[in-house]
Amino acid sequence: MCESHAYIMKDGKEELFLENVDVIKPEEGGRLLIRSIFGEQKVFDGHIREIALLKHRIVLEK
Amino acid sequence: MCESHAYIMKDGKEELFLENVDVIKPEEGGRLLIRSIFGEQKVFDGHIREIALLKHRIVLEK
Known part of the structure; x- marks a missing residue:
């Protein structure tokens, strides 16, 4: 599968924020x-630190 | 394949900016x-408008 997961730094x-991110x-x-x-929809009060799709990782930070 | 393509709005x-985006x-x-x-690495002077991974789309704008 191609889904990436969002983590908060x-x-x-890193702390898992949301799995199987689409949008x-x-x-x-x-x-x-x-x-x-x-x-499932969540709001994060911060910004994107890095997205690495091959690693299935979306890293967010405040 | 899972790759998404980056477009500029x-x-x-929409105009194609970079195919098969990883990072x-x-x-x-x-x-x-x-x-x-x-x-292949490119720099875009702007921000992310929307990412829709199931649609394999990353939309950027100035």
Whole structure:
């Protein structure tokens, strides 16, 4: 499968935020709207640090 | 295959920027460093408008 998972980088450690990410949409006010392939939707108050699709990783940070 | 392609949204139209994207890394100064699975690397002076992985689409804009 191709899905990537979103992690939050916090104090040098990564914490899982949302699995099987489909959509990432930056919104006004510096937030990210993130939706999984199952329709689960979460908002993260921060920005993208790095996306590495071959590694299936989306790293977010405040 | 899982690769997504990066497009630039410009005047309501989308223009292909880079195929088979692996890495996207926002940099200081509001630029995006984008690298393909083949190691081709480009810099885009703008931001991410939307990422839709199931549609294999990464949409950028100034």
